Amino acid sequence: MKTKTILIVDDEPSMRIALSESLKSCGYKVEVSGSGADALEKFQEDKFEVVITDIRMPGMSGMDVLRGIKKISSKTPVIVITAYGTVNTAVEAMKEGAADFIMKPFSIDHLELLVKKVVAEKQGKREGKSKHNLKGCLSRKKTIITEDKKMLALLELLKGVSGSKSSVLIQGESGTGKELIARYIHLHSGRADMPFVAVNCAAIPYNLLESEMFGHEKGAFTGASRMRLGKFELAGGGTLLLDEISEMDVQLQAKLLRVIQESEIDRLGGKASVPVDVRIIATTNADLKKYIKDKKFREDLYYRLNVVPVNIPPLRERKGDMPLLCGHFLEKYSRLGKTAKPVLSKEVEQLLESYNWPGNVRELENVIERAVLLSGGERILPEHLYLEKEGESRRQPVEASLKLVASEDTTLKEMEKKLIFKTLEKAEGNRTRASEVLGISVRTIRNKLNGYKQGSGVRRLEGQRVRG
Ligand SMILES: Nc1ncnc2c1ncn2[C@@H]1O[C@H](COP(=O)(O)OP(=O)(O)OP(=O)(O)O)[C@@H](O)[C@H]1O
Ligand SMILES: [Mg+2]
Numbered sequence: 001m002k003t004k005t006i007l008i009v010d011d012e013p014s015m016r017i018a019l020s021e022s023l024k025s026c027g028y029k030v031e032v033s034g035s036g037a038d039a040l041e042k043f044q045e046d047k048f049e050v051v052i053t054d055i056r057m058p059g060m061s062g063m064d065v066l067r068g069i070k071k072i073s074s075k076t077p078v079i080v081i082t083a084y085g086t087v088n089t090a091v092e093a094m095k096e097g098a099a100d101f102i103m104k105p106f107s108i109d110h111l112e113l114l115v116k117k118v119v120a121e122k123q124g125k126r127e128g129k130s131k132h133n134l135k136g137c138l139s140r141k142k143t144i145i146t147e148d149k150k151m152l153a154l155l156e157l158l159k160g161v162s163g164s165k166s167s168v169l170i171q172g173e174s175g176t177g178k179e180l181i182a183r184y185i186h187l188h189s190g191r192a193d194m195p196f197v198a199v200n201c202a203a204i205p206y207n208l209l210e211s212e213m214f215g216h217e218k219g220a221f222t223g224a225s226r227m228r229l230g231k232f233e234l235a236g237g238g239t240l241l242l243d244e245i246s247e248m249d250v251q252l253q254a255k256l257l258r259v260i261q262e263s264e265i266d267r268l269g270g271k272a273s274v275p276v277d278v279r280i281i282a283t284t285n286a287d288l289k290k291y292i293k294d295k296k297f298r299e300d301l302y303y304r305l306n307v308v309p310v311n312i313p314p315l316r317e318r319k320g321d322m323p324l325l326c327g328h329f330l331e332k333y334s335r336l337g338k339t340a341k342p343v344l345s346k347e348v349e350q351l352l353e354s355y356n357w358p359g360n361v362r363e364l365e366n367v368i369e370r371a372v373l374l375s376g377g378e379r380i381l382p383e384h385l386y387l388e389k390e391g392e393s394r395r396q397p398v399e400a401s402l403k404l405v406a407s408e409d410t411t412l413k414e415m416e417k418k419l420i421f422k423t424l425e426k427a428e429g430n431r432t433r434a435s436e437v438l439g440i441s442v443r444t445i446r447n448k449l450n451g452y453k454q455g456s457g458v459r460r461l462e463g464q465r466v467r468g
Contacts, residue, residue, distance in 0.1 A: 005029040005046070006115065009039040009053035009065055010081070013446070019052065022108040023115065036060025040068045049122075050099075050115055051078045055089055058443075063093060070097045077118035079111075087208065091223035100228070107198045113234050144180055145328045148318040154310065155184065161308050162188035167260065169245075169305045170283045172312030175362030178283040179241065181310060186239040191279060194238030199231045202247040210252055211268050214259075220269025232265050232276045239279045245305070246286035246297060257301045280305065315357040315364065322352060325361060329368035339377030348380050355387050370421055373452060386425055420448055 006028050010016045013034070020030040031048070033039035037060050039053065051069055055062035066078050077099035082090045090101040099118040102111055146152060161168075162185045170178045179198070186196045204212050211220070215230030231240060242248070248256070259265050260280060264273040282305045291297035315321070326344065334341040344352070348371075357363055371384040420438070424445075427433040435442045 005031065005048050007031050007033065007039060007042060007048040007051045009033045009036060009051065009057070009062070011035060011054065011057040013450070015054070018108070019111070023112065026112055028115070036062070036065040036068070039065055040072075043069055043072060047073060048076065050118055051076060052081065052111070052115070053078065054081045055086070055093065056083060063089075063096065066093060066096055066098055075122065077122055079114055079118060081106075087205065094223065094225050103204070105200070105203055109196055109198065110231075110234075113195055113197065117229070117234070142180055142183065144177065144184060145325055146318070146321050147324055148313075148321050150313055151318065151321070154181075154312070158185055158308075158310070159188050162186075163190055165279050166307040167279070167305045168281045168308040168310060169288075169302075170281065170310040170312065171288070172283075172285060172310075173314045173358075173360055174285045175360035176312040176314055177361055178285075178312060179243065181312060182239070182241045182281045182283065185281060186279075189239065189279065191238045195235050196239045196241065197231050197235035198241040198243055200243040202244040206249055209248065210255070213252075214255075214265045214267055215270075216268035217270045220267070224269070227267075230265065230267065232259065232278055233274065235276075235278045237277055239281060242280060242282040244284060244286075245282040246284045246288060246291050250296065250298065253298045253301050257298065257304060260301075260304050315360040319353065322364075325364055326352065326368060329365050330372060333369045333372040334377060337372060337377070339372065342372060342375045342377050342380050344380050345382070347382050348385060351382060351385060351387065358388065366425075370425075374417070374421070386422060417448075417452060420445060 006023055008016055008019050008023075008030060010019070010032075011034055016032045016034065020032050023030050031042060031046075033042055036053075036057060039051070040060075042048075043051070051065070053062040053065045062080055066080060069076055069078055074097070078097070080090070080093045080098045080101045081104060082093070082101050083104050090103065093101055099121070100114050102114055144151075144155065146155075158181070168182075168185060170181055172178050182198075183196060186192060199209075199213060201209060211224075211228070211230065213230050213232060215228050215233055216224050218224060218227045242256075255266075259276070262273070263277065264275045266273050288297055288302055292299045292302060330341055330344075352364075352367075359366075367385060367387065370386060371380045374384040375381070420434070423434045423437050424431065427437065431442050431445050435445050438445070
């Protein structure tokens with residue numbers, strides 16, 4: 001069978017890379033476009049099996065791309081990527097003939113499943129029957145790095161229970177590796193060849209979560225112009241991860257409980273129940289016992305989910321893992337940035353050791369990623385580290401917590417770079433918010449970041465030349 005070629009349209013270079021790399025790893029051929037105009041030009045010359053386009057782009061928008069493609073080839077499925085909270089755009093796109101939409105933030109697995117689904121639907125139409133082969137792509141295996149006794153015992157225990165269909169409740173602070181553990185369970189279950197689908201109960205707007213989970217029939221509500229499968233059905237035969245379960249609305253909790261008990265779902269607007277075979281893993285970083293006391297979480301659901309309880313200790317309670325984790329992330333980000341692997345200076349080792357890590361492994365990963373970028377692949381020094389001060393709230397408004405102290409030997413360029421990184425960090429990577437705070441355009445931030453990356457590459461090349 002001919003390899004399917006997918007066209008990805010997004011103005012964000014990092015997004016283009018992430019999407020194309022993951023779809024390539026699933027065996028698709030991928031081409032990318034940085035603008036709508038370029039995409040339509042490419043599309044004229046080459047027909048693509050599927051087009052994935054971001055909606056919000058400067059110049060020609062994703063809606064225009066969708067209309068343009070439908071004009072050239074009405075049968076080509078187009079998947080649109082919409083931003084959080086822009087339901088209307090998604091509805092409009094479906095009316096204009098989009099095959100489906102996916103809302104940011106989304107997991108790559110979900111996108112892969114959507115691509116498989118729209119390809120299957122298209123083939124189904126061609127062959128006069130609908131064939132669904134929604135196997136997830138498991139090529140991106142992430143390893144759990146640990147030599148901590150508690151963690152190793154936990155992994156051993158999980159290997160044993162993975163094979164069963166029992167629900168798992170993973171509790172742990174933010175960034176401790178809950179999703180990683182969920183994937184580990186999936187990979188060690190008999191379901192590894194089937195999809196792993198994640199729903200973030202906190203990120204999906206309250207009124208959309210039900211249809212996200214259970215799907216809807218055509219005409220179930222205004223704008224439901226076609227039938228849409230929910231995550232339960234997409235995860236059929238596999239594993240469904242219900243992330244941040246504490247944020248699920250209590251009424252929906254009742255429906256979830258029924259689904260777990262009966263192993264069948266009701267699509268919104270549907271007349272008959274649909275049987276589903278799904279292993280459920282839920283995660284939370286909230287104190288569910290307190291939620292139960294406050295009547296925000298159903299006790300019966302809690303016991304249904306907590307058949308296999310998993311508690312992941314915070315990083316500060318397993319500092320023995322620090323050297324291993326640091327080495328792993330240093331390796332990863334120097335490889336990605338194509339720079340030499342830097343070493344940690346003694347002071348940096350001490351700083352990392354004495355820090356309390358409120359954001360756990362994710363925070364450590366982010367700190368190392370930035371340090372690798374700033375150090376340019378040589379030695380990581382204290383000034384390359386951005387650690388939060390003790391007592392500083394983790395979610396302060398960007399402006400309030402932005403303190404930048406210039407020392408005499410910092411150049412203006414370095415100051416600017418620090419300011420941009422610091423602001424991005426406070427804005428949790430959101431470039432739009434960072435650009436608002438800094439009073440520069442998103443494009444400028446992007447160009448600067450690209451400049452820094454190239455800068456570190458140049459330095460490395462120069463270093464090699466000197467050494468050679
Ligand atoms: N033991 C580990 N080894 C390697 N990487 C890890 C480990 N633990 C966490 N990570 C990495 O840290 C990041 C955060 O992990 P993950 O998303 O699983 O955390 P989480 O507990 O689900 O966080 P949140 O509560 O914020 O959703 C990921 O990039 C993950 O790959
Ligand atoms: Mg998570």
